Amino acid sequence: MEQFICNSCEKNYEMTSTIWKCECGGVLNIVKDTPRVDMTAWNNYPNSLWRYFETMPFSKDSKTWESVTMGEGQSPLIVLDPIEPNVYVKVDYMMPTLSFKDRGAVVLMAKAKELGVTKVIADSSGNAGTAIAAYAARCNIACDIYLSDETSPKKIAQIKAHGASIKEIHGTREEIAAAAQNAVDSEKVFYASHVYNPYFYEGTKTYAYEIYEQLSGVPDTLIIPVGNGTLLLGAYYGFKELFENGLIDHMPKIVAIQAENCAPLVKAYQNGKESAQPIKNRGTLAEGIAIAAPARSKQILEAVRNTNGTFIQVKEDEILNARAKLSEKGFYVEVTSAVNYAGYMKYKKKAEEKIVIPLCGAGIKSK
Numbered sequence: 001m002e003q004f005i006c007n008s009c010e011k012n013y014e015m016t017s018t019i020w021k022c023e024c025g026g027v028l029n030i031v032k033d034t035p036r037v038d039m040t041a042w043n044n045y046p047n048s049l050w051r052y053f054e055t056m057p058f059s060k061d062s063k064t065w066e067s068v069t070m071g072e073g074q075s076p077l078i079v080l081d082p083i084e085p086n087v088y089v090k091v092d093y094m095m096p097t098l099s100f101k102d103r104g105a106v107v108l109m110a111k112a113k114e115l116g117v118t119k120v121i122a123d124s125s126g127n128a129g130t131a132i133a134a135y136a137a138r139c140n141i142a143c144d145i146y147l148s149d150e151t152s153p154k155k156i157a158q159i160k161a162h163g164a165s166i167k168e169i170h171g172t173r174e175e176i177a178a179a180a181q182n183a184v185d186s187e188k189v190f191y192a193s194h195v196y197n198p199y200f201y202e203g204t205k206t207y208a209y210e211i212y213e214q215l216s217g218v219p220d221t222l223i224i225p226v227g228n229g230t231l232l233l234g235a236y237y238g239f240k241e242l243f244e245n246g247l248i249d250h251m252p253k254i255v256a257i258q259a260e261n262c263a264p265l266v267k268a269y270q271n272g273k274e275s276a277q278p279i280k281n282r283g284t285l286a287e288g289i290a291i292a293a294p295a296r297s298k299q300i301l302e303a304v305r306n307t308n309g310t311f312i313q314v315k316e317d318e319i320l321n322a323r324a325k326l327s328e329k330g331f332y333v334e335v336t337s338a339v340n341y342a343g344y345m346k347y348k349k350k351a352e353e354k355i356v357i358p359l360c361g362a363g364i365k366s367k
């Protein structure tokens, strides 16, 4: 039986389909050793993120994922502009539901299916909800998605199309999460949370494995947007596994980007704090990263500091300008995803620095 361990007090729990946080309030991690990375196994799997199946905490003969996958992962890594040959974009909006959240959702829902779950609940600012709803549909698992009544209508339409039941809430992102968590506890169902459930990060870590294969090595720097930190932590864990297996000789530096109007992690970083204090969201067009109280803030700050990385915050007009600039280069991203390029434009890079910028969500998802 797999175990969870609390990230704050280190209490252990049997992994069941209803547990989602520690009684102390802390977030849970999976109890496991660093996986042994056997690259020769990768070609035994389809060309998707499931190439790295054997690094994930599933039993080796588990086949559940085969009926859940929609071919997610292995997104292109492209030089953004020939005049900067060391700067790449990873086009993670080329996924079944048009955002990188499919990486985490497919692994999380494969686990839910393996556990025999019949209903899941999730809360989201949009893309995680879309991804969970799609994979829940694929698994024949009932799904309720809690979201803000101000969520982009295109994301709501996408979630509805997958047959999920939408719970629209008028309130802050934190109030919406609380409503979902109350429902999880009273209905005793699986909380398919991209924030709390550590299986989600087993999916997002494949972002690192793919970059490693595509570059035949490690980049110097990862630009990563951060709200709840699901891509940031996944990328960190993935490269850490490669490092601990001796496949790379250094960790890439993580440069984390937040919208200035909702930047609790930037504030904590600047003040030398171990974890972030909740702030008030002053409103940002980057709806996908408008997280005022990130539950895994301690892990995010640790990851950035351990890689000698840094934080950058961007203003609303810088975000819109970056979105326009990317479109001029042929890449149409949603507003949230332009934050990454806006952050890159403010980052003082060294000559020849090899940098990867993710394009996280497709342009047609937002206004």
Ligand SMILES: *Cc1c(COP(=O)(O)O)cnc(C)c1O
Residues within 6 Å of the ligand: 099, 100, 101, 127, 128, 225, 226, 227, 228, 229, 230, 231, 232, 288, 289, 291, 334, 336, 337, 360, 361
């Ligand atoms: C979810 C998301 C992010 C940020 O991810 P976090 O897990 O909140 O850090 C960034 N961009 C897009 C398009 C997203 O969907």
Ligand SMILES: [Zn+2]
Residues within 6 Å of the ligand: 006, 007, 008, 009, 010, 011, 022, 023, 024, 025, 026
């Ligand atoms: Zn605890």
